Amino acid sequence: VRIDLNSDLGEGYGSWSLGDDAAILDIVTSANIACGFHAGDPQIMARTTALAAERGVNIGAHVSYPDLRGFGRRDMDVPADEVASDIVYQIGALDAFARAAGSAATYVKAHGALYNRMAHDEELAGAVIDAVASYDRPLTLLVLAGSAAERLAAQRGLPTVSEAFADRGYTHEGALVSRRQPGAVISDPAAVAARAVRLATEHLVDSVDGTTVEVSAGSLCVHGDSPGATALAAAVRSSLREAGVEVVAFAIAAPPVPIARPAAL
C-alpha cells in the first residue's frame, strides 16, 4: 500500500510570507507551488522549486483565478477560454523554474475557488482539463476524489490522481462538508492521523452522518500554514509509516530532455 502526500507551498508574496516551506518539504512527496495568481511571485517560485528539486519532491503548478488580494478564494465568473489561457500561463511559468532547477513540473492542481467549482461545474472543469492537455509536456491533474473534474478527465484521457483530506469532514455522499457547516474540520491530531491511515489502507472514511463512505484517493492533502499544521502533517506521515503505508510521490519528475539548439542567423 502506498500514498502520496501533497501540500500547498510558495504562498508568500513580495515581503509577505506564509507557512514554513522548508519544514513541510521534509514531510510531503508532492508540492503544489503557487504561480503568482493567488500567491507566489517569480522569486518565491524560483526559491520554492529549487527547494523541492533538491529534496526530490514532485513539483506541481498550483493554478488559480487571478486574485492576489482574495488569495484565489473568491469565486469569479471568468469565461472558460480565459480560465484556460490563465492556466497555460501559470503552468509555463512554474515549469520554467522547475526545469531551471533541474526538475520539471509533473502535475497541476487547481486552487481555492477554482478547485471548488471544478468539483461540480463541467464547463469550467473541461476548460481546465483542455488547458492542461494542451501543454507540450505530459501532466497529471490532481483532483478532488469523486468530482466532476475527475470524471471528465477520465473521459478525455487526461491522467488524474485524486486526493482526499484527512482533516476534513465528509458527507455520506463522499463530498466535503462546507466550511460553513459544523464538522467541516477535524482538529484532533490522533483522529486526523487515524483517518489518514484508513483512507490510505481501506479507502474509507466516516461521514458526519455516522455512515462510512468510500473515498478512493492516490494522494492526501496536508497543510503547513501554521506551526500546528506542520506538526499535524508530520504526525500523519509518521502514522502512515507505522501502518506500513509507503509514502511516495505519485509521479517522478521526468528529467528535462535536451533539445537541439535552433539555427541562429
Add this chain to the structure above:
Amino acid sequence: VRIDLNSDLGEGYGSWSLGDDAAILDIVTSANIACGFHAGDPQIMARTTALAAERGVNIGAHVSYPDLRGFGRRDMDVPADEVASDIVYQIGALDAFARAAGSAATYVKAHGALYNRMAHDEELAGAVIDAVASYDRPLTLLVLAGSAAERLAAQRGLPTVSEAFADRGYTHEGALVSRRQPGAVISDPAAVAARAVRLATEHLVDSVDGTTVEVSAGSLCVHGDSPGATALAAAVRSSLREAGVEVVAFAIAAPPVPIARPAAL
C-alpha cells in the same frame, strides 16, 4: 544578403488594444510578444502566438519590468536576482502558449526601460543573460547593436542577434539619440526605407553629426502601433526586397520535442 524584421506585438491588456497585430504579422519575420508584465495578458498571448505560428513568424518573449501602468517604460531599481526570476517567469509563460500553438519561443528581447538599461548596465545585462541561459530550451537574445548586453552575452557564450532601428537617429558613436534630443526619430518614409536598405546591405547609417557609423545588425525593428507605423513597416519591407535583401527570420522555431510521460501512480 539577408535580414530579419522584428516588431513588438500583443501589447493590449484586457479590454484595451494597441496596434494591428494581424497586419504587422504579415510584414515581419520575428514577433516580440508581450508577456503580461508591461502589456499582454494570457488571452492576448494565446491569440498572438497562434497568429504568429500560423504565419510561420519567429516567436520571442518580450520581457519587461513588472509595470503595466507605465508600460515598462519607467526605470526601476529591481535587484538583479529579482529581474532574473521575472524573466524566467515570462519566458516560461510565453513559451507555453507558443508550444500549445505548435511552435516554440526561440528568442528573448527586453522591453522599454529594461532594454535601455541593458545597453550600459553590466550587472543588469548579466542577470538577464543568465536568466535566458537558465531556460532548458536554447534561446537567442535579441540585443541593441553595440550594447553592453551584446558584449557580455558574447563573453558568456549566449547566442545573440543584434538589432538596429531605421527610424531612429544615431550618434557618431553608434548609440541611439535620446528621445529627448532633436533628431531622435526619422519620420519620412523614404528616408527610413533608404536607411533600412543601407543598414542591411552596408551595415552603415548616417549619424546626427553628419558622420557615417557602422551598425552591424541581424535584425531591424519596425513598429506597428499606429496606422502610419504599419504602412512604414510595409514600405521598409518592400524596399529591402527591391534592393535584393532577403527578409528572413534569424532563427526557425525548433519543433517541440515529444517527452516521455512520467509514470503515474
Add this chain to the structure above:
Amino acid sequence: VRIDLNSDLGEGYGSWSLGDDAAILDIVTSANIACGFHAGDPQIMARTTALAAERGVNIGAHVSYPDLRGFGRRDMDVPADEVASDIVYQIGALDAFARAAGSAATYVKAHGALYNRMAHDEELAGAVIDAVASYDRPLTLLVLAGSAAERLAAQRGLPTVSEAFADRGYTHEGALVSRRQPGAVISDPAAVAARAVRLATEHLVDSVDGTTVEVSAGSLCVHGDSPGATALAAAVRSSLREAGVEVVAFAIAAPPVPIARPAAL
C-alpha cells in the same frame, strides 16, 4: 420637464485609452469617472475630473469590483464588507481629485458586474448603500430604475437618482433585456433619440414584447466609447432639446467647505 445625461468616462489605463472624453463631456451633464478598479489610474482621474470641473459637469465616482483585466464585467463573490471597503476607497480617491479641481464628487454609480448584481442582490446592494452613506460628504446613488438598489436606498434614506437606457431593450417587467438575448441593443439613431424623448417626457418605453412599460428615470445613460456612440449621444441631446426637455445635472456639486487647519506642534 428636465433630465440628466450621464456617461462613463476616464476608462483608459496607463498607455491605453478608451473613448473621446472631451467630446462626451460637451454632451453630458454627469460624468461617471472610473476610479482605478475596472479602469482609470490616478493621472487619468486627475485629467478627467479637471475636464469635467472646467465644463461644470457633475462628477460621480464610478465604482467597481477590483478587476482591471476583466474591466469590472466579471461577477465576483466578494464578501459584502469587502465590497463596502472597496467603494469607500474609490469614492475617497475620486473625490480628492474632484476637490483638487475645485469641484467635488456628488454621486456614486456602480459599474459592470457590480451594477448588474445590485439590481437583484439585496445584501450586495445594502453594502454599497451603507458604504456610500458612510462617506462624510452627502452623496447620491445613481441606480437602475426599478432595481433592488433603488428600493433599498429609499428604505434606508439614501438619496438616489434612477437611470434608464434609451439604447437598450426592456422586458415587459421593466428590466433590461440581457445582452445575450435578441433586442438587447437598439442601434438606429432615430429610434434611440425617440425613445430618449419618450422616457424623459412620458416615463414610458416600448418593451421587446410589444407592450409599453413605465420607466421613471431622472437620468439617461449614453455611451462614448466609439465615434458612432459619441454621435448617437449628441443626437439624443439634440432631440431632447428640440422636444423642450431641459438637459441638466441632477445635482450641483457643493463647493468644498474650508476647514480649520489642525494645530501643528
Add this chain to the structure above:
Amino acid sequence: VRIDLNSDLGEGYGSWSLGDDAAILDIVTSANIACGFHAGDPQIMARTTALAAERGVNIGAHVSYPDLRGFGRRDMDVPADEVASDIVYQIGALDAFARAAGSAATYVKAHGALYNRMAHDEELAGAVIDAVASYDRPLTLLVLAGSAAERLAAQRGLPTVSEAFADRGYTHEGALVSRRQPGAVISDPAAVAARAVRLATEHLVDSVDGTTVEVSAGSLCVHGDSPGATALAAAVRSSLREAGVEVVAFAIAAPPVPIARPAAL
C-alpha cells in the same frame, strides 16, 4: 518638552499580515497607514483607521510608489506629475476611511524609496509637496529632519513635522547611515532608548564618526514589524516618560465638518 511617536501600520495585504497593529497603537501617537500602493488594502485600511480613531491616535496617509511586490522599497523613475496624482489618490482613499471612522487624516508621510529620494531630489519632493497642498483639507507633511523635502516645504509654506530615528546611525552631517554600511542600525534597547531621550530633550545624537550632531525633530519613528520591535518601541516610550518628556501627537485630527447636502433633482 514633548515629542510625537510615529509608526508604520496597516502593512498587510489580503491574507497576509505584518506586525501587531493593535499593540503598536497603544504605544504611538501618530499612525502612518499604508494606502494600498506598497501595502494595505481597503479592508485593512478600514480596520486600521478604526483602531487608530478609537484610541485617539493621529492618522496619516503613508503614501508610496505603486509597488506592492517590492513593498515600495524599489526606486522608480516615475515622472513628477504621476507621483503627484498617485499621492492625491492615496490621501483621498485613506482620508475617506479616517472620516468614516469619525476622525480625519491630518498628515502625509512618504514611504520607502519615495521617502528616501525626497531627502535629496528636489523635483520629486516638490511634486509631493504640491500634491499634499492640493488636498482641500489642510495636511502636515512628516519629513526626514534635514532633508530637501523639509527645506522645500518651508519655502512653499506647507506645514511640516520632521522626524528622527533613535535606532538608526547618523553621519556627522546628520544624514542616515545607509543600510549597506556598518552602524546603520542600533539594536541594543538601552542604547536606543537613551538616544530617543537625548533626541527629544537635547536635539542631539552621536554620529558613527564619534561626533555629536544636531537633529531637531518633532517626531520619532518606531517600528512594530516584529515582536522585538514592539518591545523596543514600548521601551522608548517608557524612557521618554521617565525623562519627563510628554509623548503627544503633533496634531489633533480636526473633527469632520458637516457639509450642506447638494440639491437633488
